[in-house]
Amino acid sequence: MAATADGAGGDGVTRRDFLEYAAGGMGAVGAAATAWAFIDNMNPAADVLALSTTEVDLEAIEPGQAITVVWQKKPVFVRRRTEAEIREAEDTPLDSLPDPEADADRVQKAEWLILVGVCTHLGCIPLGQKDTDEKGEYGGWFCPCHGSHYDTSGRIRKGPAPENLPVPPYQFLDDTRILIG
């Protein structure tokens, strides 16, 4: 096999080999690019993604009370904490937490605790918003599905959930109104 019509070089690699790899490689890139269209097709659509915000009026909430509002189709817990609840959250030593986070880093004003009310285990809605609900061993929330206990800062204390209840982005518009999102 000396230099022939396929132009074999001294190392046995032919022009044909090069063309096969180049064409095959381009084909693979094209297939992957096309596949991405079909995969990305299932991601949240533009109307779903459109940044949605929710405004909440805090005026009617008494200390110790909580309300649930909907933000991006998820429940958001807004709780006006009592002095005792705030103290309990602040005094908890961080090394006793599975997901250590200081209470001060989770609130803008200590009185108002705002959380996405979705259990970080498998997505159930924890109980604890109503007076009659079971609030768990740490006085915050209790997820009935698989038994996760959250404290008065929404931090996970006991059970299978790996993380604290997340704090959504929000800002105080004035003393009695917040904007979530």
Add this chain to the structure above:
Amino acid sequence: MAAPRFENPIVRWIDYRLPVFTFMHHEMHEYPTPKNLNYWWNFGSLAGFMLIVMIVTGIMLAMHYTPHVDHAFDSVERIRRDVPFGWLIQFIHMNGASFFFILVYIHIFRGLYYGSYKSPREILWILGVVILLLMMATAFMGYVLPWGQMSFWGATVITNLFSAIPLVGEHIVSWLWGGFAVDNPTLNRFYSLHYLLPFIIVGVVVLHVVALHTHGSNNPLGIEARGKQDSIPFHPYYTIKDMFGLGAFLTIFCLFVFFAPDYLGHPDNYVPANPLVTPPHIVPEWYFLPFYAILRAIPDKLLGVVAMFAAIAVLFILPWLDRSPVRSARFRPIYRQVFWLLVLDCLVLGYIGSQPAEGWYIHIGRLATIYYFAHFFVILPLLSVFERPRPLPLSIGEPVLGGGSPPPRGAGGTGAMERA
């Protein structure tokens, strides 16, 4: 195996151009089947029958169902109340899912007892596990479609399992949902996939049967058929036996469809989905309970999910965990006992899965989970080395017709003549 001669000229004309009749003759009539199959061998064909029932009833239901969060629940209720015979077709489909799993679970445990997963049937077995996984995905997505409380929260919990994957978990979950929570996009894609997957299952079932017909059925003795005297044609002998089993099965199935259609369901699913309220005690359908118990037995989210999937995945490597050369538990005195312990363990896991995760249930669930994995990863490999199997018969005919020596004169009749 010469091509058969067909009397009917039209059949002959077609068969010359498209040999479907030769194929059927070969796979049904000539196909040699061990003559000693017991009724546990009915469940494969029963499961195949149930797959067809589910596809036919499902296609009918799809003509009336509306996949939208605002209409799905009402459209299912309309099927049950207003659509002619909608109640019947919906009850068959709904209970059919449960009975499909009953049949397939019995089919799987039959394979475990008689060692049907051993050489040369490993791929046959693996294809069966693939079918089980596809069935689980299909059943899960189908259960979401009526959009009741259990539908919604089942979908939420199961899709959230994927959030346990490190780094990309959250993105995968949002991709599965098509949003930030289980919502209309989720319902729509589940409907699309619920319609698709059964046909994929049909494809894998075809491969399953091709693999089966390559080496033929295993049998209660677990030894290969040796020649003609050990086997009989599938048709008519096993077609008629399967038909009898089908009659018995349909009797039980109809008792549920007509007299207790909601017995296997959950009352919470007759409450329309509410994304803001989780029912106090959510449980999956009964056929997922053992796996649900394993998920909850482990106090770590990622490990719990891994263990749950591993509980099924272990079946893929079962042919290589059980190295004992003897297939049938009849000749394995210890395996025979641990098999029943495994059955009991699965029933315990199922019960624990149906109970709240608290108190003693947690401890029992953990012990049962440990035993489940110990069965496959410790007991089976050890038995392969230490168990002393009982002697195997020389052939399938031997236990019935006597030892290797010629049968006593006048005892065997014509059957004995043929043997010689």
